[in-house]
Amino acid sequence: MPFEVTALVPITGAETLGVHLGKHHQAYVDGANRLMEPMAKKFETAVEVISFARSIEAHGLLEQAGQALNHGFFWTCHQAAGLTRPDGSLEIAINGKFGDFAGFTDAAIALGKSRVGSGWIWLVADHEGAVRLELTRDAETLLDDPSLVVLLVCDIWEHAYYLDRASDRAGWIDGFFGQLADWSMAKTRYEDGLSREPDAA
Ligand SMILES: [Fe+2]
Structure with missing residues (x-):
């Protein structure tokens, strides 16, 4: 670490x-x-x-x-410097999809709450630059999908947050994307993914 x-x-x-x-x-x-x-x-x-x-x-x-x-x-996907936000090209893409950063976190929370059991919330992009959120169940991964550029992932297994906030999954998702997520790394991955052919992913 x-x-x-x-x-x-x-x-x-x-x-x-x-x-x-x-x-x-x-x-x-x-x-x-x-x-x-x-x-x-x-x-x-x-x-x-x-x-x-x-x-x-x-x-x-x-x-x-x-x-x-x-x-x-x-x-x-973590950084320890405190609050960060998407900027530049990634901010434009996120605002285009979700309205603003609050709209993005609201959508991530809603997706996380929709899953009764364990899983992962992913921020991904396609190679044309369109971003979206995805949910996978249990141990399923998106990291081997060449059609996607994976930007960030949030672990929504209870072991990720239960000791700190009991059943408050929404608070964990909000805290992760709002205060822990490395948006600088996410932007680098986003911009690299735009210039990369899917087959080379
Ligand atoms: Fe975990």
């Missing part, structure tokens, strides 16, 4: 960060490795693991590897 365990307070407390990163995320990595161990196959990336697991319908491996991949990306 590029920041201290207390750097995300008050949105993510030190205990949440420690458990989430050190227990949950680690368990997914360990679980995926354990399931791959007996396989006579070497993988270069987590996306390769997921593609292989899909092809042989290895659901356990698909879940563990999906969670490992999603968490790895999720941590890179």
